[in-house]
Amino acid sequence: MTAGEERRGQVAAVRRREPEFGLLPQLLGYTLRRAQVALFQDFTAAVQGHDITPGQFGVLVLIDANPGLNQSELGLAMGVDRSTVVAVIDRLENRALVSRQPAPRDRRSYALELTAEGRRLLGDLVPLVHAHEARVAERLSPDERRQLLDLLRRIGPA
Amino acid sequence: MTAGEERRGQVAAVRRREPEFGLLPQLLGYTLRRAQVALFQDFTAAVQGHDITPGQFGVLVLIDANPGLNQSELGLAMGVDRSTVVAVIDRLENRALVSRQPAPRDRRSYALELTAEGRRLLGDLVPLVHAHEARVAERLSPDERRQLLDLLRRIGPA
DNA sequence: TATTGTTATACTCTATAACTATA
DNA sequence: TATAGTTATAGAGTATAACAATA
Numbered sequence: 001m002t003a004g005e006e007r008r009g010q011v012a013a014v015r016r017r018e019p020e021f022g023l024l025p026q027l028l029g030y031t032l033r034r035a036q037v038a039l040f041q042d043f044t045a046a047v048q049g050h051d052i053t054p055g056q057f058g059v060l061v062l063i064d065a066n067p068g069l070n071q072s073e074l075g076l077a078m079g080v081d082r083s084t085v086v087a088v089i090d091r092l093e094n095r096a097l098v099s100r101q102p103a104p105r106d107r108r109s110y111a112l113e114l115t116a117e118g119r120r121l122l123g124d125l126v127p128l129v130h131a132h133e134a135r136v137a138e139r140l141s142p143d144e145r146r147q148l149l150d151l152l153r154r155i156g157p158a
Numbered sequence: 159m160t161a162g163e164e165r166r167g168q169v170a171a172v173r174r175r176e177p178e179f180g181l182l183p184q185l186l187g188y189t190l191r192r193a194q195v196a197l198f199q200d201f202t203a204a205v206q207g208h209d210i211t212p213g214q215f216g217v218l219v220l221i222d223a224n225p226g227l228n229q230s231e232l233g234l235a236m237g238v239d240r241s242t243v244v245a246v247i248d249r250l251e252n253r254a255l256v257s258r259q260p261a262p263r264d265r266r267s268y269a270l271e272l273t274a275e276g277r278r279l280l281g282d283l284v285p286l287v288h289a290h291e292a293r294v295a296e297r298l299s300p301d302e303r304r305q306l307l308d309l310l311r312r313i314g315p316a
Numbered sequence: 317t318a319t320t321g322t323t324a325t326a327c328t329c330t331a332t333a334a335c336t337a338t339a
Numbered sequence: 340t341a342t343a344g345t346t347a348t349a350g351a352g353t354a355t356a357a358c359a360a361t362a
Contacts, residue, residue, distance in 0.1 A: 019220060019223070019224045019227060019231065019235045020220075020223035020224055021219075021220070021223065021235070022219040022220065022222065022223035023219060023284070024216060024219055024220070026307070027287070027291055028197065028291055028294060028295060028303070028306065028307065029197050029198075029201060029212055029287075029290075029291070029294075030212075030216060031307050031310045031311060032190065032193060032194050032197060032310060033194065033212065034237075034310070034311075035190060035310045035311075035313040036190050036191065036194055037237060038313055039186065039187050039190060039313060040187075043187060054187055054188075054191065058182060058188060061179075061180040061181060061182055062177060062178075062179070062180065062182070064180065065177070065178035065179065065180035066177045066178055069177060073177065077177045077179070079192075079195060126181070129185070129187075132187075133185060133186055133187070136186060136187075136313055137186060137313070139312045140309065140312060140313075144309060145186070147305070147309065148186065148306070148309040148310070149184070149186065149189050151298065151302060151305065151306040151309070152189045152190060152192070152193040152306070153189060153192075153193075154297045154298060155193040155196055155197060155294055155295070155298075
């Protein structure tokens with residue numbers, strides 16, 4: 001019996017109740033999307049005042065872990081086109097968090113580096129992001145959290 | 159030991175290897191995002207030729223399950239602002255999949271309905287979406303798939 | 317010939333603020 | 340006063356196509 005069938009007796013009179021979601025709640029795509037929206041909102045609240053998005057945080061982590069990486073490599077790592085990387089780096093460079101250095105042996109490309117301020121910000125963000133992660137997983141046991149990560153990694157291409 | 163430490167011996171010579179992802183792979187936010195990108199791409203391929211996004215599919219399901227619902231209620235159900243709903247419905251109405259009918263007892267609002275073509279399209283899409291769901295979960299047992307849905311629903315606000 | 321960064325362009329999704337009509 | 344739909348506007352994020360500089 002669906003939620004709708006449970007309430008069938010009261011219908012047609014007022015029509016001000018929770019909507020039916022049809023097959024949506026059984027779909028991975030829909031359920032994943034809902035979880036991601038919740039996560040995004042909590043992330044934004046967690047880093048409030050630092051004006052950083054999850055994507056920008058990822059870029060800072062990636063450059064920190066791979067100093068000297070160029071924009072095309074960064075795009076590949078993030079799964080976006082290199083033309084998309086331009087504006088992303090422009091924003092971070094304008095905020096003096098990332099710098100474009102001349103690449104040692106390829107004058108076509110830039111070596112991306114965190115500035116001192118970028119490193120400082122990343123250092124501030126990491127504990128906030130860990131707190132955010134703990135909060136969104138607060139209704140999961142450590143084992144369930146590990147299992148969720150494992151199941152998510154098994155979605156999509158082998 | 160991290161993946162980076164394993165390879166430390168070969169570094170500094172060539173510098174053309176897979177990037178390090180730092181703490182990213184341990185984060186729910188990052189892992190969820192990766193899974194969602196994979197899902198989105200597979201969905202697009204699955205409904206190829208029907209020119210429909212996951213969000214638009216959700217709107218068709220919601221209107222089908224709640225005929226006569228208005229735009230504000232739809233926005234609430236989708237978790238987006240009512241101003242965002244306008245363009246979404248404009249697109250679907252221009253394609254004659256959804257119609258704005260006068261609402262019976264409130265002249266400010268529209269009663270949203272699927273057109274005959276909208277119902278036909280939804281009927282075509284449902285099996286394609288089920289096939290897509292099966293494909294993205296092909297490396298999950300039925301029990302693991304149920305568990306993933308359960309864990310995802312426990313992310314975010316209680 | 318191929319690659320890197322860039323620009324121009326376009327489209328989706330999202331929000332806020334303000335407006336009109338109606339409740 | 341409050342609500343429904345709309346518009347204007349803005350910003351992030353994404354892509355494709357073409358270009359100059361360089362490999």
